[in-house]
Amino acid sequence: MAHNLNFNNRTGKYSFFSVKEKAWHNxxxxxxxxxxxxxxxxxxxxxxxxxxxxxxxxxSGIIENKDxxxxxxxELEVPDYFANIRTDNNIVLGVVGKDYQIIQNREAFSFFxxxxxxxxxxxxxxxxxxxxxxxxxxxxxxxxxxxxxxxxDITEKYIFLTTSHDGSGSITAAFTPVxxxxxxxxxxxxxxxxxxxxxxxxxxxxxxxxxxxKVMGLANNLSIELEARFNHWAKINVTDIEVKKLIQLSxxxxxxxxxxxxxxxxxxxxxxxxxxxxxxxxxxxISENQQMETTKGTLFGAYNxxxxxxxxxRSYKNNEAKLxxxxxxxxxxxxxxxxxxxxxxxEKTGLDAFSLN
Numbered sequence: 001m002a003h004n005l006n007f008n009n010r011t012g013k014y015s016f017f018s019v020k021e022k023a024w025h026n027x028x029x030x031x032x033x034x035x036x037x038x039x040x041x042x043x044x045x046x047x048x049x050x051x052x053x054x055x056x057x058x059x060s061g062i063i064e065n066k067d068x069x070x071x072x073x074x075e076l077e078v079p080d081y082f083a084n085i086r087t088d089n090n091i092v093l094g095v096v097g098k099d100y101q102i103i104q105n106r107e108a109f110s111f112f113x114x115x116x117x118x119x120x121x122x123x124x125x126x127x128x129x130x131x132x133x134x135x136x137x138x139x140x141x142x143x144x145x146x147x148x149x150x151x152x153d154i155t156e157k158y159i160f161l162t163t164s165h166d167g168s169g170s171i172t173a174a175f176t177p178v179x180x181x182x183x184x185x186x187x188x189x190x191x192x193x194x195x196x197x198x199x200x201x202x203x204x205x206x207x208x209x210x211x212x213x214k215v216m217g218l219a220n221n222l223s224i225e226l227e228a229r230f231n232h233w234a235k236i237n238v239t240d241i242e243v244k245k246l247i248q249l250s251x252x253x254x255x256x257x258x259x260x261x262x263x264x265x266x267x268x269x270x271x272x273x274x275x276x277x278x279x280x281x282x283x284x285x286i287s288e289n290q291q292m293e294t295t296k297g298t299l300f301g302a303y304n305x306x307x308x309x310x311x312x313x314r315s316y317k318n319n320e321a322k323l324x325x326x327x328x329x330x331x332x333x334x335x336x337x338x339x340x341x342x343x344x345x346x347e348k349t350g351l352d353a354f355s356l357n
Contacts, residue, residue: 004320006129008045010088015045016128034123037109044127046105046136050093050165052082084165086133093134094166101205103171105136108163111173111209112140125158130320134166137323139176142219146177146227149234149294155179155186157223159215160327163201171199171209175219176327177226182289184304184311185326187336188226195222196329233300233343234293240285243302246346247280250306250339280309287312299343306339307332 005027006015016028017040029043041047055078080098085091112122121143129136138161146155155177163171175195177186188195197215199208238246252258253273260268284290284305295301310332316322325332 004130004318006045006131006133008133011045013045014128015133016126017043018126019123028128034125037106037113037124040124040127040138041106041109044129044136044138046127046129046133048086048088048133049104050084050102051087052096052100052102053085054078055081055083055095084134084167086165091132093132094164094168096167096201099202100167101201102165103163103201103205103209107206107209108136108138108161108171111161112138112159114210134168135162135164137162142216144223146223146230148227148230148300149292153179153181153234153292153294155226155230157219159219162323162328167201170201171205172328173197173199173215174327175215175222177223179289179304181292182287182304182308182312184289184308186226186304186307187326187333188222188340229344230300232347233303234295234298236299236347237297238299238302238346239297243284243305244277244281246302246339246342247277247284247306247309249342250335251276251280279313280305283309283313299346303339303343307336310336 007013008015013029014027017031017035018028019031019034021030031043035043056075057078059076082096082098082100084093084096084100084102086093109124112124123141125139125141127136127138140159140161142157142159144157146157147153148155158176158178159173160176161171161173173196177188178184179186195218197218199205248261249258251273252261257269257273260266266274284301287308290296290301290304290308292301295304310326314325314332316325324330327333
């Protein structure tokens with residue numbers, strides 16, 4: 001699986017670090033103690049600056065200047081567009097408009113420092129850069145846990161942040177709980193509460209980034225609600241048939257497939273869809289972390305069957321594609337959210353929530 005980690009020729013190292021765990025594809029730096037933000041930037045090779053530089057192109061044709069001289073090759077400045085350049089190696093990371101405002105890597109880390117304050121227990125766990133350094137990502141673990149059942153089933157609380165220097169996307173900060181036993185990212189947004197904050201790279205972005213400490217409030221509120229909901233789900237029994245129906249509905253790719261499911265015409269379903277459902281169902285029935293008291297035959301286990309399939313079974317082109325799918329609003333996040341909503345409905349309507357009719 002390709003890694004797409006940035007290799008820093010200046011340091012001779014890959015731009016990635018992790019704490020204690022094996023580094024990505026055995027690349028990057030493994031450190032034994034949680035670093036400060038200043039240390040994390042250096043460990044991850046993110047201690048570089050980005051600046052906007054005027055963009056030029058070659059002209060063609062004949063130009064007569066004031067002295068009557070004929071110039072056939074000229075350098076023309078491109079109006080309202082700039083090149084974002086790494087100042088440590090002069091690599092162009094992307095082309096941006098005049099209103100684009102650079103958020104330096106150190107400012108991305110200061111976001112974490114500001115939302116919780118110094119000494120409040122935030123732990124920088126991974127950080128790195130992709131490509132030529134045009135996209136960076138940071139994960140930081142927050143204090144305390146989401147505990148389900150008797151306390152053995154623990155979910156750690158993370159904030160994930162990614163930003164780009166190539167003009168391709170917004171600054172994204174997301175609350176991402178991760179169930180420890182299977183490293184399963186539990187993507188869940190309540191109807192009245194998103195788990196993501198997005199900030200545009202335009203004028204005022206720095207101020208909005210500083211004010212994005214609301215993510216911390218969001219994380220605290222979501223943690224309380226999710227812990228209560230997951231504990232409730234761990235006490236609700238579901239049958240194997242109901243689990244499979246949940247998987248089918250959650251992974252259903254389109255209306256045509258749903259219609260076939262409603263008619264019971266499973267023979268007419270695509271082979272890809274049927275294989276996907278079977279893989280997810282096998283994970284639900286066989287996986288060791290699905291046999292715990294909190295998950296075996298429970299609604300909480302049914303939800304984990306879908307989210308865990310994308311985390312632990314599904315194959316991806318590379319780790320960046322997996323990141324996009326699970327954390328940054330891709331397929332895995334959308335399907336896991338669908339499963340969350342179906343389980344929420346099951347609390348109220350029982351069997352009707354998983355009905356195919």
